[in-house]
Amino acid sequence: MGVEPIGIFTIALGLYCLALGQDATIKAFVALTLLGAAAAFVLGSSSVQPAHLFLLFVALSVLRGRRQTGPLFDGLHFGRPGFWLACLVLYGGLSAYFLPRLFADATTIVPLGIAEQPLTSGVVSLGPVSSNLTQTVYLVADLVCFLLVTTVASTARGFRAIVIGLIVYAALNVVFALLDVVTGAIGAQDMLQFIRNAQYTFHDNDKVNGMKRIVGSWPEASAFAGTTLGAFGFTATLWLCQRHSRWTGPLAVISLALIVLSTSSAGLIAAPVCLLIFYFTAVLRSGVGSGTGNSAAVTVLAPFVVLLVGLIVVLQQDIFNTVHDYIDVLVLSKSTSSSAIDRGSWNTFGLQNFFDTYGLGVGLGTARTSSFPVAVLSNVGVPGALFFLLFALTALGPGRAPARSFVADVQLAARNGCLCLLAGALVVGPTVDLGLLFFILAGLAASRPDAIAEATAPFIPLRHQSDLPALRGWS
Template sequence: MSLEPIGVVTIIVGLCCLLLDFRFATVVFIVLTLFGAAAAILAGSASIQPAHLFLLFTIVIALSWRRNASLSIKAMGFRQPGFWLGCLVVYGAISGYFLPRLLAGTTQIIPVGISEYPTTGGTVPLGPLSSNFTQSAYLAADLLCFLVILSVGSSRRGFSAIVTGLIAYAAANVIAALLDLWTRATGTQDLLQFIRNAQYTLHNDEAIAGMQRIVGSWPEASAFAGITLGVLGFTATMWLCGREARWTGPLALASLVLVVLSTSSTGLVATPLCLGLLYMTAVARCGAGTAHRSSTLVVFFAPQLVIVVGIIVLLDQRLYEALHNYVDLLVLSKATTSSGLERASWNAYGLQNFIDSWGLGVGLGTARTSSYPVALLSNVGIPGTVFFVLFLLSAIGRRRGLERTATSDVRLAARNGCLCLLIGASVVGALVDLGLLFFILAALASAEPERTDPKYEPSAPRSHS
């Protein structure tokens, strides 16, 4: 086990946060979840990311307030989101330990762990893996993250801190992508080596058809695109609602451009679906008579803009061919490439794992797939999938109404951020763990600040009906 330089920095910042308010620690924690290719601690083949290390400080700081601790316990009550997520964690841990042993050799899997099968590129017989433990640990961290953020968001000031952290996260994600492009253009990639030290395989120096793949602070372009879709869902919805528009509008536009230019098939396939979700949100706001002018502009001018751009592309043969070749390379011909065939085989084996395990799954952290629904079914089976769906419905599926308040607008933005992350994961998600950002957004979507706290109205817009 070794403590990396970024781990030392994380610990120092955590110790400093112990002397400050829990809101500051919350902002720092949210930003640290951006470093998906970094390892604060290396333990054999496992990498402990800075955010997971800092989560310990966040828990101590936030739950040292008795009110936050009681709210976290309350969130674990029956039928609450924390209860269903807790059920998924418990079932995942139990299945990860017992099922690979009880069903050993009954089916072939695409293994998640790399320590047991460092050279295999195909299937191996079902059996225990080190990833059964690491994935259980990651899912338990997701539960703790959800509970802590939910408790922090129960106060108006804490709610505001989470919003600030997410906007800072969006800005840092854009900056990381630009730094990634700049360092490769200047041959100075080593400058980012301290945040690219994780043990898993990194694809941070690849290009497609002469275009550099954008990875930012993530292991590969698909991971960057998937996370940036969540950022797009949150910031664009905030802008549509007129909240923190001077920040969220430019960040949403920058995120959209970076996803399209990332050369990720995930981003290119999922982006139209996410934009459709955002357009439906704008239409719903207008239909309810609670529209901000941003929503009104999108509803009336977005279709016209699409038509105008389409006509321009069709009339310009050179532009049409360039766009067609780009889409064909990343999407239309993807299924015939070695990568596309490999990912299709992952899903085929994942579904077979689900069938061979009689719907119980082969155990959390056992099988790698290329679509989140398949990952759920193959790893945790019907029970785990039901627990996740119940968590999702209770956390972001509650009808909040379309009233014009800051908290309802932010919760709507967090919900859309979660849905955009799910759209991206459905295209290429390999594991049951959706990452800390998803559970931060889910907690924010569930949070209900008490009215007795100081009023939270970030950049409250004037009424536009």
């Protein structure tokens, strides 16, 4: 086991945050999930990311408070989202051990870890692989993360701390993306090697038609674009609700621009879906109750803006050629590339794995695919898909908070963030693990703050930082 400098920093930060209190700890944890290319510890060919290590400090901060142990275990009651996620983790862990052995040689798999190998050399007969253990550990960490977030968010202070942490996450994501672009332009990529030390294959120097692929603090452009979709969904919805508008509006616009410019096909395909989610949210908000100025403006102006931009692109030949060439390289011609053919083959093998194992799956972490639904079906089969669907429906369903309250607006933003992350995972999701950011947002959306009664006051638009908090109990 090797301890990396960033691992020492993570431990020091964890101890410091424990001394400051739970609010500081949860904010630091949310921000650390951004370091997707970093390793705090290196265990052979596996890496322990800083955020996964920091989960220990979040757990300690929660267990120190006697009042919060109740909500922690209440989340596992039958019918609650935590219960269904725990069922998925349990079935996933059992499937990871038993199914590759039970169905040994019954089908052909594309195992995790062969992304950079030719497909013909990567296909093997079904059997246990090392990623059975690592993916089980990741899924357990997702469950722990979800339960801890719902527990911290059960108080007004904790709820607000997580919101601040997510806004900081979006801001730092932009900062790292800009640093990536600048260091790439001046040939100083080594400046960011301290956050690119994990045992992954990196694509931080790749270019498409002369444009650098933006990776930020992630190993590749698709990972950066996929997580930025979640940041966009959260910040854009908060701006729509006029919450922290001074920060969330610019962050949403910059995040969307970075997704489009990242040269990620997945980001470019998923971005329109996220914009539709954003627009439908604006329509629903402007049509019920008092609404907000932002939602009404988006509802009325968005169609005209889209029409105007479309006309400009069509009528200006130079702009049309530039846009067409960019979309052609990333989407239209992508289907005939060797990468797309390989990814399509991964999904074909994944679906065949599902049928060859009679719908039970080949075991969590056994097979690689290129789409989240296929990953679920091929790895954990019908039982796992059912458990995840029940988790998603209960965690991302309508909340109990009064409409237009701070709690309701934040939980709406968290749900939209999860939906945007799922939109990206539908295109390139290789595993059942959706990442810690998804479960932080899901935990926030599913939380039941004990100060929810204080949020029954009429909606007050927040145009200035001095307007915060508009509701008592959220300062």
